[in-house]
Amino acid sequence: MRLIQQTITLRGQAVHVALAGQVDEHYDILRMVRNSYLVSIPVLLGVSIIGGLLLANRTMEPIGRMTRAAQTISIRDLRKRLPVPATGDEIQGFAVTWNEMLARLETAVESLTQFTADISHDLRTTLTVMLATAQVSMKRERTAAEYQNALQTIMIECEATTQLLDDLLAASRTDVEHQNIQLSLVPLSDVVEETCTHLQARAEVKQQSVDIGVEPNHWIEGNLSLLRRLITILVDNAIKYTPQQGKISVRLYSEQRNAMLEIADNGIGIAAQDLDKIFKRFYRADTSRNRDQGGAGLGLAIAKWIVEVHRGTISAKSDSTMGARFRVTFPITQG
Secondary structure, three states: OEEEEEEEEEOOEEEEEEEEEOOHHHHHHHHHHHHHHHHHHHHHHHHHHHHHHHHHHHHHHHHHHHHHHHHOOEOOEOOOOOOOOOOOOHHHHHHHHHHHHHHHHHHHHHHHHHHHHHHHHHHHHHHHHHHHHHHHHHHOOOOHHHHHHHHHHHHHHHHHHHHHHHHHHHHHHOOOOOOOOOOEEEEHHHHHHHHHHHHHHHHHHOOOEEEEEEOOOOEEEEOHHHHHHHHHHHHHHHHHOOOOOOEEEEEEEEEOOEEEEEEEEOOOOOOHHHOOOOOOOOOOOOHHHHHHHOOOOOHHHHHHHHHHHOOOEEEEEEEOOOEEEEEEEEEOOEO
């Protein structure tokens, strides 16, 4: 029993009030609550653990499928892709990103495989020509003119092989992220005019005309050797893919505090579907045509790298009736 007593004043008289009641019912309620907690909490905890495990397994199931799929992908078969779960979360984004990376890797490996086959063909052809020329020349006594022709053939093949090796070495330099390239103040006008003058002899062999228009006093922060190689690549390409008696134009002018170098020709041009790919390494717009010309798909990739080293931009336009036009932009340091 629980008892409460109180003395109060009622109408001027003191009244003693006492109230008593049983508390068993309250204790019964407390025991019931305690027993409920002792039973329900472990049950809820168990259900939560089981539910959490089931939810985790369901959440990890897409990752498991992607893991199993990734284990089946090898460098020899990059056509496979990871399954993309329709979850709308980071897992789906992760799978999409990986598939995009695999697509890029597949393209790179295919290009490298084709490049290896092409280089092997070029080197084998060059060595075969040199070996056959030497063997034929040594079979019997020949005139001085015949020996000279044989040596001329061997020299041409050696020059082509040397150019190929130079391109490979230059391409390997582009893989070095922190290349220590020395830059200094370079008279771009003089470099363009000097390099194009040296290349005119190649154009004369095909009876081509090279129109050089260079504005004086264009200076940029650059590397003299790399700039000469850039101009050589672009002008040599124009000579290579322009027919007999064709025309090649080289222009250097300023525009909005930039030095603009344009090299145009009236040759065979570049197909529209190839314009956005020609600066990729090992890419050949026409494999048979490039092989006949001695190209390895490296020249324009090297040119783009050189332009980027000089904080510039390079672009190409082409028309099957007007040839190709390459434009290079350099920031002017001093005018």
